[in-house]
Amino acid sequence: MTDPLHEDGATAITAVAADGLYRATVPRGEGRRLYLFSRLARSYRLFDGLPSVTGGSAHFRQHPLTGEWISYSGVRQGRTFLPQTAECPLCAMTSGELKTDIPVDDYEVAIFTNRFAALTEEASLPPDMMLGTRPGTGICEVVSYSADHQASLSTIEPDRVALLLDALAIRCTELMANADIAYVMPFENRGREIGVTLDHPHGQIYALPHIPDRIKKAADAFRTDDPLAGLSQRLPEQLVLAKNKSGIAFVPPWARYPFEIWIVPHQQVADLAALGAEARADMAALVSIAAGKLDAAFDAPMPYTFAWQMAPRGYADEFHLHAVFQPLKRAADKMKYLASVEQFTGFFLVDLLPEAAADILNGQDGQRG
Numbered sequence: 483m484t485d486p487l488h489e490d491g492a493t494a495i496t497a498v499a500a501d502g503l504y505r506a507t508v509p510r511g512e513g514r515r516l517y518l519f520s521r522l523a524r525s526y527r528l529f530d531g532l533p534s535v536t537g538g539s540a541h542f543r544q545h546p547l548t549g550e551w552i553s554y555s556g557v558r559q560g561r562t563f564l565p566q567t568a569e570c571p572l573c574a575m576t577s578g579e580l581k582t583d584i585p586v587d588d589y590e591v592a593i594f595t596n597r598f599a600a601l602t603e604e605a606s607l608p609p610d611m612m613l614g615t616r617p618g619t620g621i622c623e624v625v626s627y628s629a630d631h632q633a634s635l636s637t638i639e640p641d642r643v644a645l646l647l648d649a650l651a652i653r654c655t656e657l658m659a660n661a662d663i664a665y666v667m668p669f670e671n672r673g674r675e676i677g678v679t680l681d682h683p684h685g686q687i688y689a690l691p692h693i694p695d696r697i698k699k700a701a702d703a704f705r706t707d708d709p710l711a712g713l714s715q716r717l718p719e720q721l722v723l724a725k726n727k728s729g730i731a732f733v734p735p736w737a738r739y740p741f742e743i744w745i746v747p748h749q750q751v752a753d754l755a756a757l758g759a760e761a762r763a764d765m766a767a768l769v770s771i772a773a774g775k776l777d778a779a780f781d782a783p784m785p786y787t788f789a790w791q792m793a794p795r796g797y798a799d800e801f802h803l804h805a806v807f808q809p810l811k812r813a814a815d816k817m818k819y820l821a822s823v824e825q826f827t828g829f830f831l832v833d834l835l836p837e838a839a840a841d842i843l844n845g846q847d848g849q850r851g
């Protein structure tokens with residue numbers, strides 16, 4: 483709901499109650515939307531933000547040997563690359579002059595349609611080629627964790643992380659309600675080492691029209707048994723980083739990355755929405771602890787990839803929600819690179835034993851680095 487213009491061109495927008503929090507929905511043109519989430523009722527001053535980017539002809543092509551789908555989208559080559567802090571598109575707007583993607587005066591958690599999306603809801607016809615093609619149908623959203631440009635998952639208050647998980651639960655449920663979508667993954671790429679183009683603390687959501695092979699294989703594992711059941715009884719204590727009444731954070735004995743961390747709810751649930759608000763807050767506390775331990779390991783921000791794994795379409799009854807951090811450093815000054823063996827075969831070689839990584843993360847090791 484918008485009110486008449488203010489003197490500086492801003493309008494007012496008011497959040498409405500939704501699922502235990504408040505949400506304001508702002509149409510942004512060309513089918514794009516911005517959602518602003520807050521714990522309490524509030525209003526925002528809304529400016530004109532950055533305009534839509536069109537073109538790119540997003541489409542998929544099929545690999546002739548493996549059958550996997552590969553996404554092509556020319557529009558992404560031109561995306562914003564490491565802008566100055568003053569030109570950050572994820573910061574709030576203080577006046578109508580410097581436009582951003584979140585054109586309000588302040589916010590808590592914001593989710594919006596990616597202007598440089600690899601996948602789009604209304605994809606154009608794919609080219610006719612010598613191999614299989616299909617429209618690049620799907621949805622890409624950006625998730626800003628905070629209006630504070632300097633924040634990170636490890637420094638944001640656990641209450642705010644809980645709001646973030648509540649917001650993700652709502653959006654992921656809405657995205658899965660779209661019959662064209664088969665798999666939704668909220669994730670974060672953290673650090674310039676992994677190719678992050680914006681320093682502002684943020685994640686993304688990809689909603690895909692198909693279930694990628696690796697995800698399907700992992701989901702199929704739950705069909706016969708739940709490999710993540712009863713972990714708090716089965717895991718060696720050495721690998722446990724933290725636990726509470728709803729879940730456990732640990733270094734998995736099967737870690738493929740040095741300092742890999744998994745966060746798993748005790749209860750078998752398909753996704754963040756099925757957890758419920760209280761358990762989500764407990765999971766948020768574990769995420770905060772895990773992110774803090776990763777940054778503490780070498781006293782520096784740890785570059786990582788992080789994702790929530792939720793049930794793909796057709797797996798809701800047996801899938802067990804989990805979150806995974808895949809850190810990219812194996813020592814204070816050494817990166818873990820995926821080289822020939824990992825890239826060609828998917829067969830991982832790990833130098834650091836998970837037990838040693840857990841000791842370092844738990845501060846039980848005198849020889850860091």
Ligand SMILES: [Zn+2]
Nearest residue numbers: 570573631682
């Ligand atoms: Zn920023």
